[in-house]
Amino acid sequence: MKKTQLFFVALLSAFALVFTSCDKEEETKDTDPTLYERLGEQAAIEAVVDQFITNVAADTRINSFFATTDIPRLKRLLVEQICQATGGPCEYTGRDMKSSHAGLGITTDDFNALVEDLVAALDEFNVPAAEQTELLGILGPLAPDIIEE
Numbered sequence: 001m002k003k004t005q006l007f008f009v010a011l012l013s014a015f016a017l018v019f020t021s022c023d024k025e026e027e028t029k030d031t032d033p034t035l036y037e038r039l040g041e042q043a044a045i046e047a048v049v050d051q052f053i054t055n056v057a058a059d060t061r062i063n064s065f066f067a068t069t070d071i072p073r074l075k076r077l078l079v080e081q082i083c084q085a086t087g088g089p090c091e092y093t094g095r096d097m098k099s100s101h102a103g104l105g106i107t108t109d110d111f112n113a114l115v116e117d118l119v120a121a122l123d124e125f126n127v128p129a130a131e132q133t134e135l136l137g138i139l140g141p142l143a144p145d146i147i148e149e
């Protein structure tokens with residue numbers, strides 16, 4: 001190989017290196033941690049849902065709604081739902097929100113009480129404000145399917 005050819009080969013390799021590292025930067029950007037990951041994945045979501053259900057059970061404003069509910073099933077479905085909605089590797093296998101809550105007569109006050117119980121559970125596990133807001137931003141829009149006034 002001539003000296004000039006060698007020079008061009010070296011130059012091309014340098015360009016290739018630069019472009020590869022640019023790609024890597026892009027990749028990192030594309031793979032920002034999901035809310036599921038930032039919440040602490042499956043185990044952390046299970047712990048929060050456990051605490052949430054404990055809070056709801058102790059909350060005399062709304063606990064009568066759950067008098068005949070299969071709690072272990074509800075817990076499993078809530079974990080699946082939150083996992084899926086936050087970008088985790090789960091599939092929600094429950095009913096849609098409208099049919100799950102149809103006929104229960106849930107009011108806005110009931111909904112807000114339940115959200116308070118969820119926030120208390122998130123606080124208990126020191127979930128940062130940004131992640132709490134993001135999660136509530138996902139669950140809040142479900143309200144019209146749940147509230148019947």
Ligand code: HEM
Binds near residue numbers: 062095096101140146
């Ligand atoms: C964003 C808010 C809420 C979410 C994400 C949610 C989620 C769920 C899920 C996943 C189920 C199980 C669905 C199934 O059976 O297949 C369920 C059932 C139920 N939810 Fe909610 N829910 C919310 C708000 C509420 C509120 C505010 C109340 C009452 C205060 C409530 C009371 C119930 C009851 C009593 C059941 C059991 C119904 C039954 O056993 O047939 N939910 N909910």
